[in-house]
Amino acid sequence: QSRYTGLLDRYRDRLPLSDDTRLISLGEGATPLIRLHNLPKVLGRSVDIYVKYEGLNPTGSFKDRGMTMAVTKAVEEGSKAIICASTGNTSAAAAAYAARAGITAFVIIPDGKIAMGKMAQAMMYGATILQIRGNFDDGMRLVKEVAEEAPVTIVNSVNPYRLQGQKTAAFEIIEELGRAPDYHCLPVGNAGNITAHWIGYCEFSATSGDHVTESCAYCNGKCPFAGGGSGGNRPKMVGYQATGSAPFMRGEMVDDPDTVATAIRIGHPQSWDRAWKVMEESGGWFAEVTDAEILAAQRMLTQHEGIFCEPASAASLAGLINDLEAGKIQDGSSIVLTLTGNGLKDPDTAIGQCTGEMPGVEKATMVTIDADLDSVRNAILGFMK
Ligand code: F0G
Secondary structure (H helix, E strand, O other): OOOOOOOOOOHHHOOOOOOOOOOOOOOOOOEEEEOOOOOOHHHHHOEEEEEEHHHHHOOOOOOOOHHHHHHHHHHHOOOEEEEEEOOHHHHHHHHHHHHHHEEEEEEEEEEOOOOOOHHHHHHHOOOOOEEEEOOHHHHHHHHHHHHHHHEEEOOOOOOHHHHHOHHHHHHHHHHHHHHOEEEEEEEEEOOOOHHHHHHHHHHHHHOOOOOOOOOOOOOOOOOOOOOOOOOOOOEEEEEEHHHHHHHHHHOOOOOOOOOHHHHHOOOOOHHHHHHHHHOOOOEEEEEEEEEHHHHHHHHHHHHOOOOHHHHHHHHHHHHHHHHOOOOOOOOOOOOEEOOOEEHHHOHHHHHHHHOOOOOOOOOOOOOOOOHHHHHHEEEEEEHHH
């Protein structure tokens, strides 16, 4: 068996790569698909829930899948600099893969609204950071405008190579489960990732030879599933948005998005049309979750399963809990949740959750004691009572 060297090499035949493309990789992909043992019981449901723990990618989020592909192609096409707008994770991934490739990364981030771990990453990997007095959507508009005038390659998910890389998560899931789950739930910001997963599921299911690189979401009718309908090895796709940043629920763009899950603080999704098409084709739906539900779900995953994801990722579990309660997802179903980012990305929110700063949330168990045996013994015996 050969050494695993990343998803581009693993899925080379299903990606727009040639034999002599120089791959820019950090060994991303092949993330664990973990079956939840305790939460179904806690929730009182007989469902099979798996989480795809994308927080274990090299920079701690699913963005690495897209970035290895986008940066590989940028370098192949002779680009010397990449640029992105970001709520944090894309900037971390762009900075890392640019460093790996030896090119320059410019990242535009909303002033004060990105999690501390992501900021540390962008700085350490050596990106040039442009902090704007505006939000992600402002940054995205500026990136598109400036790329018209400056020699920089956009590596946001409007770059089609990003989705090509990200579709491989669906391949891994089918390979591991032997089939697609009944439902695949994930948090939605720009809706690039939900689209990418759908491309992956469709491609895996497609039998026709000419359907190799594009999805039925935008294949101009070439895909065997174009126009919708069931068939193939494909789940219903379910996208969850935070209530304060839920343009898909409002049915229109949101100008002043807000949520504790800063990763998905997005009001003008870039893959708007495609995501609606995904819903139409897969028979899935969008739903919204409150910040309190997101934080509660994040805590449930850590405390019942030992899995630490960032708040945006926990939106997938929060939404699932609601949909199970509402009977939209029935007992007996198999469900995959994408946990998009690592919990260590956002230590402030995590610690805030555990120090009583957040209303309705139980404090972490922590006492400060003297450094002697009596104090330690008494503390332990006190807690065991
Ligand atoms: N979860 C996390 C942790 C994210 O960082 C993002 C997007 C999403 C979910 C939503 O994915 O946009 O494809 O629907 N983060 C981008 C960024 C916007 O800049 O890091 P999407």
